[in-house]
Every structure is written in structure tokens, then in C-alpha cells.
Amino acid sequence: MYPSSFTLLSKVNQNLNCAFLGTWGERIRGMPKRFLLVEDDSAIARIVTDSLMLDGYSVDWEYDGLNALKKLSTRHYDLVITDLRLPSLSGFDLLKHIKSHYTNLPVIMLSAVADLEEKLQGLKNGAEDYICKPFSIGELQIKVAKIMRSYENTPVISCGDLRLDRIKRVLTNQTEKIDIQEREFHLLETFFLNPDKVISKEQILRNICGYNFVPSTNVVDVLICRLRDKIAHKKSSVSIKTVRGIGYRIHTDPHGNDVQVSPST
Secondary structure, three states, X not given: OOOOOOOOHHHHHHOHHHHHHHHHHHHHOOOOOEEEEEOOOHHHHHHHHHHHHHOOOEXXXXXXXXXXXXXXXXXXXXXXXXXXXXXXXXXXXHHHHHHHHOOOOOEEEEEOOOOHHHHXXXXXXXXXXXXXXXXXXXXXXXXXXXXXXXXXXXXXXXXXXXXXEOOOOEEXXXXXXXXXXXXXXXXXXXXXXXOOOOEEHHHHHHHHOOOOOOOOOOHHHHHHXXXXXXXXXXXXXXEEEEEOOOEEEEEEOOOOOOOEEEOOO
């Protein structure tokens, strides 16, 4: 516990209900920002979680690196905040796994050791930032907001021969426009940013369609079928595959391109 640095605990506890309301509002719009916090100090984890929830984010907490890997394989995240020293799997190993399997997923590293070599190693391996403990919760909030703004402003992402303009919300197959609806846009964005990941039907219902429960409905099947037809009609190299009993994943043919994020200009 770092009492000199974490001074917002009482304020966090007083306003926790407001955070839940804010997060729920984000879910309803189908645009939640969900973070994974990997931290073996429960006191720090609670303060970081509550503070980020006050900013309108949804936060899942895991105690060790192996459990974090399991979470990453079953749920979509917009940011990972991980401690360097973790039980079962180090923060560096977790970072390497993320950058090799979830290329566009940003990572912030936390460490109680103010070692320049370790900081440089973390940044070299792809971490967006490296914060030494004890730290101000305000510093973390500012850095998180900056990364999220950068993420949101990435204008174009692509998969195979498809390009998705996140500003104009336009999907094109080379130079030809493919008309898509709002939910289809959000679903494609999720697939493009997670090319190696299976997206479950429950995730689509909650995050794309705005349900807070799993209803007896075929809304996901209809959404997937409609999107498949639109892509296939343009003879795209991209398709949406069903992973039986789990969900769906984006797929390109053997000669297709890797998913890429075009740099901001």
C-alpha cells in the first residue's frame, strides 16, 4: 500500500455507484472500454480499479499472469495494465504474449523497481508506457486517457482486402464501398483488432448489441449472416468463421494480408 501516492480512496468509495452508472451507459451504446488489470497487490488493484471505473471504464482484475492469459483468450480488452513482478508468469512474458497474439492491444507496465534497463526493456518489447511505484493515481488516469485517445483516433484498420475507416465508418473492398450498419461496423472493428481471437456470442450480445443478459434470440446469428453475405458478395478474401460451441473469428485466405493499423497522419 502506498498511502502518500494513493490519496483518492475515500473519494473513490463515495462515488462508486456513479461509476457503475457511467459504465452501464457505455455498454448500452455498444462502445465499452474494458481494461484488464494484472496486479498481485489487492490494495493497489482495488484503488486502480475503482479510480478507472470513476472515469467510465470497465475493469477486470486478475492476480497472476496465467489467469490473465485465460481472460485474454475469452474476452475483448481495450487496454492491459500489468505489474512486472507477478506469480506464475512475469509481466515481461505477459507483454510478449500480448504483442505476438493481440498486436493492437496497448499495455501499461507497473513496477516497484525503478530500474532503467527494465523500463527500456518493457518499452522495447512494445509497452505503451512504464510507470514506477509508488505513483499518483492521477498520473495513471492521464496516461490511460491519452492512450485511449490515440487508439480511438487510429483512422483506418484493414484485414485482407478490406479496409475499415473508423472515422467515416466506411468499409471498402479495395476501392469499392460496402454498405454496413452501426452494429456491423462495431463487430467488424472488434474482429479486425483481434484477428487471432474467437469472439463469443455472449461478447457480441453484450458489447455490440447492448444486452446485459443472454436472451433466447437469434440476433447474433442474423447479424453474422448479414455481414457474411455483404462480404461474400464483393468476393473478398475475408470471411467470418464459426468456431463451434465458442463463437466466431475473422479469417483471410492463405494469400491474404495480415491485419494492419494505418498510422495517423
